[in-house]
Amino acid sequence: MNKSKDYKFLVQNISSLKGVGIKTKQLLKRKQIEKISDLLWNLPQAFTDRSNLKNLDILEIGKITTIKVKAVKYNFPRIRNLPNKVLCEDEKGKIDIVFFNSREGYIRKILPLDSWIIISGKISFFKKKYQITNPSYVVPLHKEDYVKKIIPKYSLTEGITEKIYRKLIEQVLKNIPELDEWHSLEILKKLDNKKWKDSILNLHNSKNTQDLNSSYYKRLAYDEILASLLVMSRIRKRIKKIKKKNKFFENALSNSLINNFNFKLTQNQERIIEEINKDLKSGNKMFRLLQGDVGSGKTIVSLIVASNVIESNFQTAFMAPTEILAIQHYNLAKTIFKGTNIKIGFLTGKTKISDKKIIIDKLSNGKINLLIGTHALFQKKVFFRNLGLVIIDEQHKFGVKQRLELAYKGGNDCDILLMSATPIPRTLILTLYGDMDVSRLIEKPANRKKIITLSKPEEKISEVLTFLKKQISMGNQVFWVCPLIEESKNFDYTAAVKKYELLTTKFSKKVGLIHGNLTKDEKETVLKKFLNKSIDVLVSTTVIEVGIDFPNANAIVIENSNKFGLSQLHQLRGRVGRGVNQGTCILLFKKNLSENAKKRIKILKSTNDGFEIAEEDMRIRGYGDVLGYQQSGIKDFKLADPIHHEELFRLAEMNIKKIENNEKDFKKFEPLLKLYDKADIINEIQS
Structure with a gap:
């Protein structure tokens, strides 16, 4: 194990590891793995238990199993495309080990006759016989500890095999330095006294990986949160130091x-x-x-x-x-x-x-x-x-x-x-x-009426159209929003055109259309027509520009409203009722709504408070979906989760104030900032 206290090994380029050539480096880059430390944040998604040896009389089809057997007979057919087989046995039964695309000489080398061998792979059953096809591991008895493990399974990219990735992560885990602790004793106590290195090793070598509430996971999540806040703190402090001329005015x-x-x-x-x-x-x-x-x-x-x-x-x-x-x-x-x-x-x-x-x-x-x-x-x-x-x-x-x-x-x-x-x-x-x-x-102007939010099944669309005709006869305008389905822009376009054609028959020719195939200028031209009241109904597949006031738009219909998140629905709802007249939002939905969809509609109908809605949306869908445009800063979190780790965010907020007031202690956080890719920003601030 590496006894060094230097973090520099971890911030080296991934190509410095044995087995990483140009091709592997390019493949790893797809997973945003460019530095050695990036491997550490890609935690195992599951584990394969190869630790227990099974006798051949208790095998389970479809299970990855480790067995101790003796090779007793070769079967090397001379017909092309047929697999090579080795019959193996133990005291309880027999099994075929099947190899496709493996040479005879290689098989004789790894499975010599009358030798006891450790084999691990998935059990199958073919022609009344158990077999393992292309086993993951075939090793002699003296190397059984290499196989008899609970082996982590990682999220990989095409071209990188489990074996290749495992060799890389094992290199890193064997050489993790003993870094000096950057947290105070007070903070460590709140993190169950878990050390950074121990936490890394634990999450890569046990079944605690996906337990967001384990002490080891929380230690690393807290480090990630603090690194982000340290950067924000330094920027804020730097800006606060900038002196300027006072602005004098009497209001x-x-x-x-x-x-x-x-x-x-x-x-x-x-x-x-x-x-x-x-x-x-x-x-x-x-x-x-x-x-x-x-x-x-x-x-x-x-x-x-x-x-x-x-x-x-x-x-x-x-x-x-x-x-x-x-x-x-x-x-x-x-x-x-x-x-x-x-x-x-x-x-x-x-x-x-x-x-x-x-x-x-x-x-x-x-x-x-x-x-x-x-x-x-x-x-x-x-x-x-x-x-x-x-x-x-x-x-x-x-x-x-x-x-x-x-x-x-x-x-x-x-x-x-x-x-x-x-x-x-x-x-x-x-x-x-x-x-x-x-x-x-947060407070809305007193003259602004609360938007009425209604939910209607699609079968009642005729009622909705009757309501809209009345709105238009009163001089009001209408938005009709179709959900954006990212997988198929052509479908979006077709669905929007069909809706546009339907509404044109219902509301004469004063219907406009915005969809993803229009240029920015074309979209703005349509919006200007709507703003100038030359269009009564605007059909849109995209989120209507946030912030624009359409004072005569007092009704919005959101089709397939269950396809939108709470925050998105609230933003869309906010496009209407911006004048003195009453605004109405109609949520159209299909049958068989999920429980979450029902919950979203219920929340939206109960409140117009965007901040309350954002909190609820985060609890339902997670922070990544709430910030649909992927806010910078949050999108880089690999471990921390604001929902599960709210107390860690609060702890970091309190701690950052103490750190801000103690400039001498800031240097000890350098390894933390380097490991979490924050040091470059700090250097820019200081330069």
């Missing part, structure tokens, strides 16, 4: 805007505006996430704080993921800032070159206070005179590294506000967004 402009609103801000909105104002006035750079449920009024909050930045003689950039959402923000800003001296610009990739030149000139001269647009805002030729705030809507597509880059945009004096309409369960907030301050906007 004169923002108060004037608020007083002109025909609605009252919620207490939640007012509190978050105060939080952000405090950040803006401080001498440290702001890096904050505004996380809000659908329809909670995030955009209003962001434009109010933008007005305070503008009052401080700084500029603001507001970036949206799509042109149609950017247009919506632009129109809202023009309405809110009407009658003020604030100059607003609009820039996307489709802006004419001549118009773009004028915008860039005004921007660099300080004649534009607020620039709204898409990713075009951050092109190299776009210069701000005095950028003080960057607002990014629907930021969930950004991972940790991308967010770090964003934090430095605009220089030290530029504050960053990210917004997301995707509610995240509390368990995951620090894990996903520990690098930022987080404000949660």
